[in-house]
Amino acid sequence: MKQFRSMTYPYVLWISVMIIVPMLLIVLYAFTVSGNDVLTFQFTLENFHRFITDSVFRAVLWRSLLIAVITTLICVLLGYPIAYIIAQMGEHANTVMILLITMPTWVNMLVRTYAWMGILQDEGVLNSLLGVFGIGPVQMIHTSFAVILGMVYNFIPFMILQIHTSLAKMDKSLLNAANDLGANPVQAFLRVTLPLSVPGIISGITxxxxxxxxxxxxxKLLGGGQYVLVGNIIETQFLTTGDWNFGSAISMIMALIIMLSMYLTRKVDVSAASNGKE
Amino acid sequence: MKKKSSLLSRIVLVLTLLFFYLPILYIIVFSFNDSRSLTKFSGFSLRWYEKMFADPTMMEAVMYTVIVAVLATAISTIVGTITAIGLSKSRRAVQLLVERVNDLPVMNPDIVTAISLLMFFSVLAVRKGLGTMLLAHIMFCIPYVMLSITPKLRSLDPNLIDAALDLGATPFQALTRVIVPQIRPGIISGALIAFTMSFDDFVISYFTTGNGVNNISILVYTMSKRVNPSINALSTIVILLITLTLGIVNIVPVLREKWSAKNQPVK
Known part of the structure; x- marks a missing residue:
């Protein structure tokens, strides 16, 4: 059977060239001076220093994190009840609902976001609807509301599916046991169902x-050209300004923040799991 | 009490589906709009469909999207399958190494993977275009293919291969006649994931393409600055194709089951 081992060699070579080398390039550029050839590195921390000390960039990073946290919170708060209701349904209805929720995600994200651009316009569908009730027109496009709405729309299916999976896996007899032991439905939910669905919430959050x-x-599409998040700065650095060194440093900072937050979320998961055991 | 809560559940589900399908309905309705407006429906027409088919950049984008998705799916499925099988027989250290490296494009934000490839291609002075976009797609598709095949390989009985070899099969025969048929569901779902990932990709394509080679996502992004209802027409066709494919994928197994049940004599 050892003869099969050699089947991995081409791929090991491939990932070294196509994944590891490009990732190392980010690190290399982040720590070197701009405008130099790759072969004459001059190491520096200036790129990081520039990002951290510039109040504009700091504000953008802060806003990106805030928007992401708000989006994630809304996805948990809306996604949980939806997943819960679906999990309570019969087997057939359950499958159909999951299919109905998955289907829109197969349509290109750009296209769906583009559609929201039209819906949220000042003369758009939503404002005409509000007009019927004598409200508005309310400016929605090019606001944080539009950006958060677009993010919730695009990402909440992941949350619903993750929570649904953990709820569907749950042993239903546990609820009967809780009931027999005198727990009311609210207690049963808080003490049994919710702790058991924490892993689903956690993977949904990530x-x-x-x-x-x-x-x-x-x-860019829903916030307008003036609305800048950290992803937009990276795009500008690489495709407009051409400052790869600074762009790489920003990407590294972003990747580090994401890794750190994932690590912290997993820790919450572990402590929640151990609490459940007590 | 029970009735009331189920009514509330129904309302929540209806609102959820309305939210999910509103943009999709919107695209379909406005693709038939008579005017350029994205907010007022002024009458039915097919002019945006005509415009779309007459627009060479749109037709090219569709062609490039399909070419890249088909090639990336085929190559990543084959390479991913071969590697996953080889890996299941490799030492634990090698398995861990490959898994960790595979995690990089899966766990990292797309934009980070995208800029790493942009710099990589530029440093090597490769002309960016269809080739670089295809390489990038193969790179991010293989880990997903492997992720869907590896669990199937883990649950495979290792004695199966020994049995095949003892019965005189060459290793190649053992591979193609014993292992591959056993893990076929994993290979198929891996290929499906790869195809949709490639077909819908925007971020990585946007950073790794060049020389006027666009896919549908890049086209929507660059065209979104000015109103262009042909995008709605194109999207409607894509939605139709996806719905048809999903319908077929979900209905065919049911039909096949019924058909085979009908043809099998009752025991």
């Missing part, structure tokens, strides 16, 4: 928070 922090086409 699946929403990560793309929300780094997204750059949602702010």
């Amino acid at each position: 699946l929403v928070f990560l793309p929300a922090v780094s997204s750059f086409f949602i702010p």
Whole structure:
């Protein structure tokens, strides 16, 4: 059977060239001076220093994190009840609902975000609807509301699916046991169902928070040209300004923040799991 | 009490579906709009469909999207399958190494993977275009293919291969006649994931393409600055194709089951 081992060699070579080398390039550029050839590195921390000391960039990073946190919170608060209701349904209805929720995600994200651009316009569908009730027109496009809406729309299916999976896996007899032992439905939910669905919430959070922090086409399309998140700065550095060194440093900072937040979320998961055991 | 809560559940579900399908309905309705407006529907027409088919950049984008998705799916499925099988027989250290490296494009934000490839291609002075975009797609598709095949390989009985070899099969025969048929569901779902990932990709394509080679996502992004209802027409066709494909994927197994049940004599 050892003869099969050699089947991995081409791929090991491939990932060294196509994944590891490009990732190392980010690190290399982040720590070197701009305008130099790659072969004459001059190491520096200036790129990081520039990002951290510049109040404009700091504000952008702060806003990106805030938007991502708000998006994630809304996805949990809306996604949980939806997933819960679906999990309570019969087997057939359950499958149909999950299919109905998955289907829109198969349509290109750009296209769906583009559609929201039209819906949220001042003369758009939503404002005409509000007009019927004598409200508005309310400016929605090019606001944080539009950006958050676009993010929630695009990412909440991941949350619903993750929570649903953990709820569907749950042993239903546990609820009967809780009931027999005198727990009311609210207690049963808080003490049994909710703790058991924490892993689903956690993986949902990572699946929403990560793309929300780094997204750059949602702010561009729904927030307008003036609305800048950290992804937009990276795009500008690489495609307009051409400052790869600074762009790499920003990407590294973003990747580090994401890794740190994932690590912290997992820690919450572990402590929640151990609490459940007590 | 029970009735009331189920009514509330129904309302929540209806609102959820309305939220999810509103943009999609919107695209379809406005693709038939008579005027350029994205907010007022002034009458039915097919002019944006005509415009779309007459627009060479749009047709090219569709062609490039399909070419890249088909090639990336085929290559990443084959390479991913071969590697996953080889890996299941490799030492634990090698398995861990490959898994960790595979995690990089999966766990990192797309934009980070995208700029790493942009710099990589530029440093090597490779002309960016269809080739670089295809390489990038293969790179991010393989880990997903492997992720869907590896669990199937883990649950495979290792004695199966020994049995095949003892019965005189060459290693190649054992591979193609024993292992591959056993893990076929994993290979198929891996290929499906790869195809949709490639077909819908925007961020990585946007940073790794060049020389006027666009896919549908890049086209929507660059065209979104000015109003262009042909995008709605194109999207409507894509939505139709996806719905059809999903319908077929979900209905065919049911039909096949019924058909085979009908043809099998009752025991």
